[in-house]
Amino acid sequence: MIAIDGPSASGKGTVAQLVARALGFHYLDSGALYRLVALAAARQGVDLDDADALAAVAAGLSARFEAGEVWLNGAQVTAAIRTEATSVASSRVAAVPGVRAALLDRQRAFRQPPGLVAEGRDMGSVVFPDARLKVFLTATPEARAERRYKQLNDKGIAANIRTLLLDLRARDARDEARAVAPLRAAPGARRLDTTDMTAMEAAQTVLSWMREASD
Ligand code: DC
Numbered sequence: 755m756i757a758i759d760g761p762s763a764s765g766k767g768t769v770a771q772l773v774a775r776a777l778g779f780h781y782l783d784s785g786a787l788y789r790l791v792a793l794a795a796a797r798q799g800v801d802l803d804d805a806d807a808l809a810a811v812a813a814g815l816s817a818r819f820e821a822g823e824v825w826l827n828g829a830q831v832t833a834a835i836r837t838e839a840t841s842v843a844s845s846r847v848a849a850v851p852g853v854r855a856a857l858l859d860r861q862r863a864f865r866q867p868p869g870l871v872a873e874g875r876d877m878g879s880v881v882f883p884d885a886r887l888k889v890f891l892t893a894t895p896e897a898r899a900e901r902r903y904k905q906l907n908d909k910g911i912a913a914n915i916r917t918l919l920l921d922l923r924a925r926d927a928r929d930e931a932r933a934v935a936p937l938r939a940a941p942g943a944r945r946l947d948t949t950d951m952t953a954m955e956a957a958q959t960v961l962s963w964m965r966e967a968s969d
Contacts, residue, residue, distance in 0.1 A: 755868055756964060757877035760891035761926050761937060763898035765948050765956060770959035770968070777964070782864040783819075784874030784881070785844070787857050789835035790826055791818045792843035797826075802846050809852025815860070825889070825928065845925055846875045848875075849932040875929060882883030887967045888961055890939035895922050907950035 756773060760766045774781035791812045800807045818825040824832045825916060834840065847853055854876075861881050864870055872881065878888035893901075899919040906913040929937040931955075938943060944963055948956045 755865060755882050755886050756872070756960070757882045757885035757888045757938070757940070757943075758871065758873040758891060758960070759877050759879070759889070759940065759943070760873075761898070761922070761929065763902045763922060764893050765953055766873045766891045768953040769948070769956045769960060770871045772953060773960050773964075774871040775962055776957065777869060779871050780864055780866055780868040782870060782872040782874075782877075784857075784861055784872060784877060786819070786824060786835060787815070787817070787860065788844040788848045788853070789840050790815055790824070790831070791853055791857070792840050792847045793831060794826055794834050795847065796840075796843060801859055802810040802843060804848045805852055808847055808850050810852040811855035812847075815857075827893060841925075845928050849928070849934065851934045854880075854934055874880050875937045876935035876940075878943050879938070880935045883940070886938050887960070887964050889944035889963070890943040890945045891903065891956070892947050893946060895919055895926070897949045898922055 756779070758766045758770045760785055771781055773779070791808065794815060795802065795811045798811065799880050800811055802808070816827050822832070823830055824835060858881060861872070864872065865882070874881070878885055878890070894917065899915055899922055900917050902922070903915045926937070946956060946959055
């Protein structure tokens with residue numbers, strides 16, 4: 755079990771997928787679950803201030819991950835969960851304790867042989883506290899904004915780097931300040947600053963730490 759946590763655009767998604775592929779392990783993008791709850795709530799007309807209703811949406815979530823695609827109630831939502839509106843809503847949904855509790859077992863069910871690489875904010879601290887290896891990925895806000903800018907550019911989406919930087923800082927502040935499972939390195943997590951690293955270099959570092967942890 756490898757737990758990789760860190761702020762948005764720290765590269766944890768890419769790194770976690772590279773590590774999972776190299777080891778032949780399963781992969782969990784836990785942020786996608788919060789995004790799915792936010793999208794399901796929007797589609798059901800649930801108010802983002804109604805904590806009980808949001809927890810009920812999370813408990814009843816009918817979602818599937820298959821070959822890089824994400825499905826909600828039988829509809830393909832791979833792109834829909836990545837929109838800016840869903841990003842903002844997911845960060846609010848993630849602050850609701852009942853939502854986090856409702857998603858715990860669903861996340862733990864991904865832990866199957868031969869192993870799992872899970873990425874998010876609380877993989878090492880809450881969901882998989884007994885992970886063999888815990889990694890906390892960081893990068894400067896400027897480096898992360900630049901990565902996000904390039905990703906959007908590659909998809910043909912216009913973006914403003916200053917706005918992206920402000921958005922990232924606002925999201926960090928909200929994820930770090932929330933009362934339940936705030937974004938912070940778990941005890942025993944190894945920190946990796948990826949500011950001057952490629953995703954491949956970061957993945958190689960994690961793989962070398964995994965070899966050390968397995969010795
Ligand atoms: O990693 P992401 O940007 O897809 O995550 C979407 C939101 O969900 C983000 O605001 C943080 C939150 N999240 C969380 O609280 N706990 C996790 N394990 C993963 C994501």
